[in-house]
Amino acid sequence: MLAAMPDSAPSPVSAGGASPRAGGDACPGTLRLHRADDGALARVRIPGGVLDPGRADALLVAAERFGDGELHLTSRGNVQLRGLGTECGGGLAALLTDAGLLPSAAHERARNIVASPLAGLDGSPSLAGWLAELDRLVCGSPAAAALSGRFLFALDAGGGDVDALGADVTLIAEGPDALLRIGAEDEVFRLPSSDAAPRAALRAAEAFLRAAHSTAATASQDSGASRGLAPQHSAAWRVKDLPDDVRTELVRSIGATAGPAVHRPRPRPRKAAAPAPGPVGATAAVSVDVPLGRLTPAQWRLLTETARRYGGELRLTPWRGIVVPGPFPRQEAAEALRALSGAGLITTADSPWTGVGACIGHPGCAKSLADVRAEAGAAVAAEAGAAVGRPGRLPVYWSGCERRCGHPHGEWIDVVATPDGHRISHVRGERREPPTTVRNDDPARLAAAVADARA
Template sequence: MPPLKQAPPLDVVPRPSACPGLWRIVAARDGGICRIKLPAGVLSADQADAVAEAAERYAGGVIEATNRSNLQIRGIGADHAGLVEALLAAGLGPRQAESDDVRNLMLSPLAGHDPQALVDTRPLAAQVLELLEGTPAFHRLSAKFALLLDGGEALAMLDHPHDVWLSALRLDGQLWLAVGLAGCPGNARPLAAVPYADGLSLVRAVLERFLQLASAERSRMRQVLVDCSPEAFIDGLQLPLRRDRAVLDWQRPRQACRWLGVLAQAQGSALGVAPPLGRLTPAMLRGAARVAREQGDGSLRLSPWQSLLLPSVEPAAQDRALAALGKLGFICDHAQPLARLTACTGSSGCAKGLSETKADAVQLAQWLGPQAPASVHLTGCPRSCALAHVAPATLLARAPGRYDLYLRDPRVPGFGALRGRDLTLKEAGAMLDLPTEHLDD
């Protein structure tokens, strides 16, 4: 193995950005934030212990699961170098700072295990990550530039927008890889396809084409497509493409998607659990790692629902493992009210937040009735940091403990249709429990 490239000093920022990374610890009201980008969302039990130890030793002990299947540590103190070195020693990032930003590739948390998948995407994902990390030209990509690789799994987040999305499909008895730009397979059609074996070449061609058109002011795919239509973008790829009606009319199939409780695998089962509102303590993470070692395959998978999966748990151990995870404070089934709620950091951790959204969400849970939408998001400001797509219902803070209520409507931009103004949490809970046709502006 060739020697590792000399790492830059730990206080060097790879490039200006407000987006946290391993090497970029961003200041917040409650201290620094370090984001740990996990390849395919996978975290070994030993690495989970290392994150828990780092959060206690170098920060305030707050760990968060993100909506891009990563982890972040909050409340970091002055010893940035010590924190980063501890995480690097656990294999949780590259020794080259410039390689960290570009590792934004999301897979199904059950990639390689989902019985409904058309293909195991993990080998191609490993190639794509190696391409991103090892190609200096691609280090110019924005720290927010994101890719999705979808293998047709039943457990799949199809609504998060990505700069580039790739979906496996089967046509004429052959496996293909469809590509879409600035969107998601849940509500868009592909622009072209290549044989699945040519997937890495497709990714390389798309990224090279993007960088030809991008600039400091146009660093995301949606910005580039303002002046270059998606069709013109695809026309410029130096790659044989399939673009007939069978590809262009294809729509990613949807299934009922559950990510908590016992989940089917091709062999055995996985357990899905969620830390309340995406926030873990070191004890919770250590406990989950212990259960993964004793009852699973020794790994954890982070999911885009801010939850964890423990793969390959034997049927005889499922109940015992879920009981242990429940005692640690994890949500283990969709019937628990907090399973339906997401919330941003709130005013204690973010200067832009107008209310303590996480504490408010805990209160709201007691007033959330059976008619309420399956997903309700509380956000302290219009940026809506904790959710990558528009929720069925959004509560936008306007003052401490008071919110405007929006319901998602494809005809209305942003959060959707405004249904209630300046509501208390109890009033919001009551309105959310009403049938949609009974809600007035």
């Protein structure tokens, strides 16, 4: 069986570097399921991570009717359904369409949009207008249907949280203005008006597709083939995959029509800029993290009912957390957080689960060499009451193989299962420190080595 495809491209810190994009884009969606060892997998795109309670209810119905009942958050604020039956595709698509979660069959994998989850809640501007308009434009563009399932838009409220994720096209709010960033370039373009920002983002994505198609056609001619390849069959699924000269020309051509250039390096924070669990802006919202991004039906129902009672919205974050906007009366915010904590969600920064992540691992993935979720849990249990949850500790991500599906960005501790044990590395952006290797027969030493690395 095929393993679930990663939520992001293969890691640049993997041995041998990034893998070439030799075949077609195989990212899962809701209309094209992927098989894993625990059944079929569907990835439901949730632009900006924003769900109203009705759509949240529909996702739970889908998980319970067709899958294993759980909902899995991804590193792009999307939802994965696992353990699906192989014949459920039509029923799943109909359910999601009726709920408004599948507005365009042709674009369902192109709706990859992350947004600052605290926008409008912590003094930053709201991004609701940008989000709705960009999603509408993407779904209305025939060309955008060719975007790979890995191409990413980001809407940043000005604090740099999702700007740091290295999306392919990023819009940044700056007072009344809007800035446009292409890929990881340190140069941004000041757009003529904030209202023009979503259309500028779409035009940038369409320009990328033309560049990718041209690159693929050139490569095909150079190899002696008689036909050009479609963009999704080229090496360029994302802006960073373009050859350097093509990427430079793409940025130059977009800038020529977007607006004046401004030097503004992309944020490279030491740690992910995830919202801290707990109350937000006194009682404007509450924020929780989800252990290993995995939500039981009871947890999902509690979150949905909390949203229904207060702000009427859930915001799934790219760091596998959830923000429930308020406003909450002060006492009720504390009560909501106590209930969410009692359900097993992370509501304080000193939780031993804070910063701990893992891929699906064995037995869900055939490529995984270990049950990394169980190992991560055992390491947390071994260190509970010690220093695991102290502020300042680095995030840690457990991977069952070299693909590192869904790994974080920035600075983190990389734990990878190998045939003989686990390799522990300190990752800083594109760089990795020399690793430490711990054998499989020494779980206590593994937990201690991970704790030392995080400190």
